[in-house]
Every structure is written in C-alpha cells, then in structure tokens.
Amino acid sequence: MPLTKRSTLRARVNGAGPTGALTALALADAGWQVDLCDPLEAAALQGRNRAYALTHSSRDLLQRLGLWDELLPALAPFRRLELCDRATHLQVPFTASDLSWLGEGDQPVGWILQHRALMQVLLAAVQRQDSITDRLGMLPAPVTAGLDLVVAADGHRSATRQAARIGHWAWPYRQGCLTVQVRLRGSAPDQAWELFRPEGPFAVLPLGADAFQLVWSAPLQRLRQLEQLDAVAFLDALSGALPEELQAEVLLDQPKAFPVALEWAWPLARRSTVVVGEVAHRCHPVGGQGLNLCWRDVDELHCLARRCASGRLRPRALPGAYGRSRVLDIALVLLATDALVRLFSNRFAPLLVLRRFALQALGRWGWMRQLSLRAMSEGPCRLWRG
Numbered sequence: 017m018p019l020t021k022r023s024t025l026r027a028r029v030n031g032a033g034p035t036g037a038l039t040a041l042a043l044a045d046a047g048w049q050v051d052l053c054d055p056l057e058a059a060a061l062q063g064r065n066r067a068y069a070l071t072h073s074s075r076d077l078l079q080r081l082g083l084w085d086e087l088l089p090a091l092a093p094f095r096r097l098e099l100c101d102r103a104t105h106l107q108v109p110f111t112a113s114d115l116s117w118l119g120e121g122d123q124p125v126g127w128i129l130q131h132r133a134l135m136q137v138l139l140a141a142v143q144r145q146d147s148i149t150d151r152l153g154m155l156p157a158p159v160t161a162g163l164d165l166v167v168a169a170d171g172h173r174s175a176t177r178q179a180a181r182i183g184h185w186a187w188p189y190r191q192g193c194l195t196v197q198v199r200l201r202g203s204a205p206d207q208a209w210e211l212f213r214p215e216g217p218f219a220v221l222p223l224g225a226d227a228f229q230l231v232w233s234a235p236l237q238r239l240r241q242l243e244q245l246d247a248v249a250f251l252d253a254l255s256g257a258l259p260e261e262l263q264a265e266v267l268l269d270q271p272k273a274f275p276v277a278l279e280w281a282w283p284l285a286r287r288s289t290v291v292v293g294e295v296a297h298r299c300h301p302v303g304g305q306g307l308n309l310c311w312r313d314v315d316e317l318h319c320l321a322r323r324c325a326s327g328r329l330r331p332r333a334l335p336g337a338y339g340r341s342r343v344l345d346i347a348l349v350l351l352a353t354d355a356l357v358r359l360f361s362n363r364f365a366p367l368l369v370l371r372r373f374a375l376q377a378l379g380r381w382g383w384m385r386q387l388s389l390r391a392m393s394e395g396p397c398r399l400w401r402g
C-alpha cells in the first residue's frame with residue numbers, strides 16, 4: 017500500500033551543541049516542525065574554547081543545508097597534512113594531489129573551525145528558521161506525546177539516552193588530551209601536523225596566520241601537571257614535545273586537559289528515540305574524526321527525515337532504519353582510531369617494524385594515501401559505496 021504524505025511531522029531535539037543544533041536545522045530543512053531544547057542559553061553554548069577539524073563529509077552536509085558559505089570566512093583551510101612518526105623518524109605528507117577522487121580541482125585536505133564561530137552561525141540559522149522553536153535555557157519536558165521523533169543530542173552523559181533505556185559502554189583510555197592555542201613558528205599557515213609520539217598522538221592544527229590549536233595526547237596525570245605550569249614552563253615543556261622545526265612562542269589561551277574514552281551506545285534507536293553525536297559514540301581525538309562522525313549521524317537522519325516528509329518512509333520506521341544504517345560507519349571509525357592509538361603510542365619493537373612498513377608504503381604509493389585520506393575524509397563506508 018503506498019504511503020500518504022504527512023503534512024506535519026514533529027520532532028524534539030534534546031541538546032543544542034554542534035550536533036543537536038545541526039540536527040534541528042537538518043530536520044527543518046526536510047520539512048519537519050522541530051523543538052530544540054538545551055539547559056544552556058545561547059551565550060553559554062558559544063562559550064567553549066576549542067577548534068574542530070572538518071573533513072569533506074562535513075563540508076558536503078553543510079553545503080546541502082546552505083550553511084557552508086556563511087562559515088567560509090571563519091574556516092582555516094589546510095592544504096597539507098604532515099604525518100610524522102617520531103619513533104621511526106618517517107614522515108608522510110598528504111596533499112591536494114591525494115584528493116583526486118573528489119574530482120574538484122584544488123581542494124584543501126580539511127578545515128579548522130573555532131567552536132564560537134560555528135555556534136554563532138548555527139544558532140543564527142536556528143533563529144531564522146520558522147519551523148524551529150528554540151527552548152534554550154530550559155530542560156526538555158519528559159512528555160513525548162504528539163512527537164514523531166525524539167533526538168538525543170545531549171552529550172556523552174545523556175539523560176535522554178538513559179530515559180529511553182538505551183545501553184552505554186565506556187572504555188577510558190590511559191591517555192588524556194590537552195588542548196591549547198599558541199602562536200607558532202616553523203609551519204606554513206595552511207599546514208596541519210599529526211605527530212605520533214610514544215606517549216600519544218599530537219596534532220598541530222592551523223587557525224589562520226601563525227595561530228595554531230594543539231591537541232596533545234599523553235598519560236592524563238602528566239597532562240594535569242602540564243596544565244598547572246606557568247606560561248614559560250609550559251612553553252618549555254612544549255618545545256620538548258614538538259619537532260625542532262616547530263617553535264611555540266606565545267600561549268593564546270589556557271591549556272586544558274580532559275579524559276578521553278571510547279564510548280558506544282546500543283541500540284542506536286529505541287521506540288521513537290534516536291541517539292546522535294556524542295550520545296551515540298566518542299572516540300580518541302587522533303585523526304580529528306569526532307565531530308565529523310557526529311555529523312554523519314545528522315546526514316543520515318536528514319536523508320531519512322526527507323523520505324518521511326515525502327511519504328516514502330513511515331515515521332515509525334525511521335528510528336530502526338537510522339540504527340541499521342549508522343552502525344557500520346561508527347564501528348569502523350571507533351576501531352580505526354583505537355587501532356591507530358595502540359599501534360603508534362609505544363616503542364614495542366615488532367610494532368615499530370609494522371609501522372615502518374606501513375609508513376614506507378604510504379609514502380611510496382599514492383593510491384594508498386588516497387584510500388586512507390578518503391576513509392578519513394568521507395568515512396570508511398564510502399570506500400565501497402563509490
């Protein structure tokens with residue numbers, strides 16, 4: 017029996033962080049009526065001092081939702097990603113020539129975007145959208161009657177996930193992560209670095225001109241000590257961690273250490289509730305996959321919501337379809353980031369041989385660089401979907 021087109025589909029999105037705000041915009045774009053709730057007011061939602069690495073899967077979604085052009089002035093593109101293994105002293109560059117699968121000429125490898133600029137654009141778009149009612153500064157009501165969909169986007173300690181009785185597993189890493197913005201000498205302004213050090217990966221991400229965001233992974237206790245140092249002592253410790261050619265000169269914000277864990281929610285949907293973003297998964301920051309994976313959840317929800325609005329999918333079938341279609345991408349990214357951390361955060365001799373072989377192959381064969389960059393940039397599932 018053909019499905020009839022529904023006039024008004026209603027959703028509530030709990031959480032207006034980067035994932036929740038974008039989900040509300042995606043559902044509205046698909047023709048749904050959306051309530052967006054968060055206990056934080058707009059100013060507090062914008063107030064975090066962090067920067068995200070965006071890949072091409074995120075760019076595609078932002079373009080489809082008409083947000084990319086607005087974000088462009090705030091984006092710092094990087095055209096070269098230098099992979100350096102400090103234990104084997106091997107270095108592999110990824111450049112625009114490794115993006116030939118895009119077929120779009122000169123494209124950056126990725127972009128860095130500050131949280132504040134991102135949230136300003138997302139919340140302004142929410143304000144402009146008539147079909148979104150924003151309830152910022154309020155906890156969501158527990159009642160779900162009259163809703164076709166509840167989206168849990170309320171972060172890794174999600175109350176919505178718990179209320180929906182969706183399971184959640186967390187495996188903390190011994191490594192934590194420290195983020196800080198610095199003024200740096202020795203790197204091109206459009207170059208990013210992923211340094212593999214025995215204590216953990218270290219990312220150097222360009223923010224424009226000579227400003228860079230550092231994402232330093234190491235045992236959490238050591239990072240907590242580093243966090244307490246004064247600026248001079250911190251810069252001193254930093255010079256020991258960076259390669260000789262990179263010199264950090266000035267701290268632009270306060271170093272902040274936080275724990276890192278691999279987390280997974282299961283199932284990804286129950287009754288009318290779906291889990292997205294950090295409610296569904298968290299991974300190690302190596303390779304800058306976190307927010308891009310969150311936004312691929314949004315992308316899938318956008319496709320399914322459009323099918324419901326056009327009468328091609330029953331709203332009741334949406335949560336199950338979402339869960340089935342997201343599981344593989346999430347599992348592969350969690351496995352890949354975990355494997356990278358385990359493989360590269362040590363000096364274990366047999367693994368050093370394996371690393372040497374893998375990096376030499378990456379350096380020699382362009383098709384291997386293209387394949388791995390595509391998996392990182394569009395998600396591993398795209399490799400066989402074409």
Ligand SMILES: Cc1cc2nc3c(=O)[nH]c(=O)nc-3n(C[C@H](O)[C@H](O)[C@H](O)COP(=O)(O)OP(=O)(O)OC[C@H]3O[C@@H](n4cnc5c(N)ncnc54)[C@H](O)[C@@H]3O)c2cc1C
Nearest residue numbers: 030031033034035054066067068170171175274293294306
């Ligand atoms: C300290 C720290 C530093 C980080 N630094 C970086 C970095 O430098 N680069 C990077 O790429 N990633 C970083 N990350 C990871 C990054 O922040 C996440 O990938 C991203 O925030 C995920 O977005 P989200 O919207 O899924 O979750 P969140 O950003 O956590 O958003 C969840 C939202 O839900 C709201 N909420 C909470 N409870 C409720 C409730 N009961 N009902 C409704 N709403 C609720 C919260 O107020 C919040 O606005 C960092 C994470 C942490 C914890």
